[in-house]
Amino acid sequence: MRRAVALIGLLGIVGAGVSLSVLPTTKTSAAASDNRTFLIPASDGYGVADCLSTKSECGKIVADAWCEAQGFAKAASYGLADREDFTGTLSKARPAASVEQPLVITCGE
Structure with a gap:
C-alpha cells in the first residue's frame, strides 16, 4: 500500500514537472498588429496632463510607460x-463651461 501511494506521488510530481516545462517562458504581451486607445481624464491626479497635451518629450515618456503598463x-x-x-455620435452639443478635454493614448506595436 505504501509503495502504491509513493508511486502515485512520484508520478504526480513528474507530471507537474512536465506540465511546467511546456509553459511559455517569455512574458506575454499584446499582439503587434493590435492598437488600443485609452481615454484619460485631464485631472487624473498624476499631473501628466501638461506633458501629454503639448506632445513634448516628457509626454512621449509618459505615454510609452502607460502603454507598457497595459502590455503594449x-x-x-x-x-x-x-x-x-468621447462624445460618440452626438451631432451638436451645448458647449460646457469648465469641462476639461480628456487625453488620449493609442498603444500599439
Missing part, C-alpha cells in the same frame, strides 16, 4: 482627445 510595446500616438473620441 510603445505609444503610437498621444495628446488631447478629439470631441468625437
Whole structure:
C-alpha cells in the first residue's frame, strides 16, 4: 500500500514537472498588429496632463510607460482627445463651461 501511494506521488510530481516545462517562458504581451486607445481624464491626479497635451518629450515618456503598463510595446500616438473620441455620435452639443478635454493614448506595436 505504501509503495502504491509513493508511486502515485512520484508520478504526480513528474507530471507537474512536465506540465511546467511546456509553459511559455517569455512574458506575454499584446499582439503587434493590435492598437488600443485609452481615454484619460485631464485631472487624473498624476499631473501628466501638461506633458501629454503639448506632445513634448516628457509626454512621449509618459505615454510609452502607460502603454507598457497595459502590455503594449510603445505609444503610437498621444495628446488631447478629439470631441468625437468621447462624445460618440452626438451631432451638436451645448458647449460646457469648465469641462476639461480628456487625453488620449493609442498603444500599439
